[in-house]
Amino acid sequence: MATSQRRRPGRPAGRSDTRERILASARQLFARNGIHKTSVRAVAAAAGVDPALVHHYYGTKERLFAAAVRIPIDPMQIIGPLREAPVEELGYTLLSTLLPIWDSEMGAGLIATLRSILAGSEVNLLRSFIQEVIAVEVGSRVDNPPGSGIIRIQFVASQLMGVVMARYILELEPFKSLPAEQITRTIAPNVQRYLTGEVPEWPAP
Template sequence: MTARNGVSGESEPAPRTGRRPGRSGSRETILVAARARFAALGFDKTSIRAVATDAGVDPALVHHYFGTKQQLFATVVELPVDPEATLRVIESAPLDELGATILHGVMTVWDSPAGPGVVAAVRSLLAGGDMALARTFLLDVVLERVRLRIATPDDDGRTRVALVATQMIGVLVARKIIGVEPIASMAIPDLIAAVGPTLQRYLTGEIDPAAT
C-alpha cells in the first residue's frame, strides 16, 4: 500500500556500506602533500597519517591509492619501479659483499626495461631542483638500511654511505647520462669488479678517521 505524499509503506533501501570513494582529485592532492612533506622532513619523519592530514583525506585513502610509504615516495619521485625488491636483496647480502651487491642490484635495474624511466626520474629530480627529494631518496630510502647494518657505537655510518652515494652517482652519470666510455658499454660483471671493492672499502674498510 502507498501512503499519502507518495511515500511507500515499504522500508527504504539500506544505505551502502564500505569505503567511501575519494573526492575527485584526491590522488593528486595526496601527491602534492607527500612531495612537500618528503622534501621538508625526509622519508623517516614523514608518515602516511601526516600526509593524509595535509591532504584532508583519511589515511586509508592514501594506502588505497599508493600502498606503503615507500611506494608513495616512489610515486612522488616518479620511479617506474618499486625499489623494495632490490633493497631486500641488498639487505640480505653478507656484510663483506655489500659493495658488490649494491652495485649489482642498482645496475641491474638501470639496464632493465625500466632503466630509462629510472634515469628519467633522476634527470627530473636534478633538473627540477628537487635536491631535498634526491637526497631523501638516496640516503633515506636506498642507503639507510645499509647504514643501519654497518653502524657501530663509534661510527654511525653516515659518512660511509655518503661516500657510497658519491660513487653511485658518478657511475650513473658516466654510464647512463653522459655516456663516458668505456664505462657506458662495460659489462656489469666487469664494472662490479672495478668499482665494487671501492664501495666495500667505504662501507667496512679503513677511511680517514677525521671524516667519520
C-alpha cells in the same frame, strides 16, 4: 531527476584527482620533513582523505615516496637484497642489484627522474632517501667505528653517482657499453672498502 550518491568517507570524487592530491601532499611533506618524520596519516590529512585510501593506492610509505618523486620502482627491490646480503658482500650486492635495473627499460625512467630531481627543486627528496632510508638500512650495518655509517654511505653514493654520470648521462665509451657484470666486479671492491674498510677521521660536527 538527479539523485545524489553517498560517498564513502575519505573517497572524494575523481580517482585521478584524488591520487594527484595525495602525491602533491606527500611530495611537499617529504621535502619539508624528511621521510621518517612524514607519516601516511599526515599525508592523508594534508590531502583531505582517509589514511586507508593512501594505503589502498600506494601500499607502503616507501612506495608512496617512490610515486611522489616519480621513481618507477619499488625501493624494496633494492633494499630487500641489501638486508639479506652478508656485510662482506654488500658492495657486490649493491652494484649487482642496481646495474641491471639501470640498464633495463625501467632504467631510462629512473635516469630521467634523476635528471629532473637534480635540475629542479626536489633535491631534498633524493637527499632524504639517501640519508634516511639507505643510510638507516645499510649504514647501521657498517657503523664501525660508531658514527661512521653515514659518511660511508655518502662515499658509496658519490661512487654510484659517478657511474650514473659516466654510463647513462655522458654515455662515455667504452664504459657505456661494458657488460654490467664487468663494471660490478671492477667497482665492487672499492664500494666494499667504503662500507667496511678504514675511513679517515673527520671533524666532529
